[in-house]
Amino acid sequence: MTLRLPLRLGTRGSPLALAQARMVKAALAAVEPMLAADDAVEIVVIKTTGDKVLDRPLAEIGGKGLFTKEIEDGLVAGSLDIAVHSMKDMPTVLPAGLVIDAVLPREDPRDALIARGPRRIAELPHGLTVGTASLRRAAQLRALRPDLVVVPLRGNVQTRLKKLDAGEVGATFLAMAGLVRLGLAEVVSVPLSPEEMLPAVAQGAIGIECHAGNAPVTELLARINHVPTMTRITAERAFLAALDGSCRTPIAALAELDGDRLRLRGLVASPDGRRIERIEAEGAAADARALGAEAGARIRVRLDADFFAGRAG
């Protein structure tokens, strides 16, 4: 079987999503001469629920796959051949028949502090207003700095930077990966250590999804898959999956490779940030999934009803 051209690549339309789609297009062209011509891969922009609803925190809209569902529908219907996603926006369970067969090499997984002057969370002025719509970032921030005022801040990377410039907030956080890919990293950001701010599961990884039954495409994706990245996010996503019963709970995890050894750090925070449970696990890279799942199960037994007491719904 051969590839049917053009290969239709589904993506969201934000500047970051488009930059990521172009990276995938370039990676495909580099391994497959059939895809080297510019018109051999057609980038199809799709608006997702997460793009449409901009006035509410994501946790409030609820549900999984806010940034992925409409794109995945295209894969299922056959109107798209591949879909490009930020892996941190991907639910742990994919729709039946769909698979993530490739990831690009991971970008810097850390969060960045965006503020004028301060280079660490500890240096933020007392009582400063900090904008973030991320429960994970808000909880870790509150744990370190209960004096700060956290307000919701949404929108794409550029929108959020504009709101900071306009003085709506005194500081915010963004993923380093997005800033690097948009060429904005040097200008505005200070990467935070994972001790200060543990990143989201799979942050910095770009995944390529397709229909498992599409053999020419699954074979193609196998050729661009970056195995160390896949190993790391497999452990992190297994950790998340083991905890997913409580989807409004802030969760963070970062797995790192040292040769064939994998080290995972994970945390679960109560929504008010008052309690943070942390865990560390180490094992063979070949056991990535089990390592993550066991760490998730071990931390899960520590969470009692009190832990969720501040939870809204």
Ligand SMILES: NCc1[nH]cc(CCC(=O)O)c1CC(=O)O
């Ligand atoms: N939730 C939006 C989102 N999804 C992925 C990234 C960054 C890119 C990545 O993690 O690969 C961002 C923006 C941000 O959190 O700053």
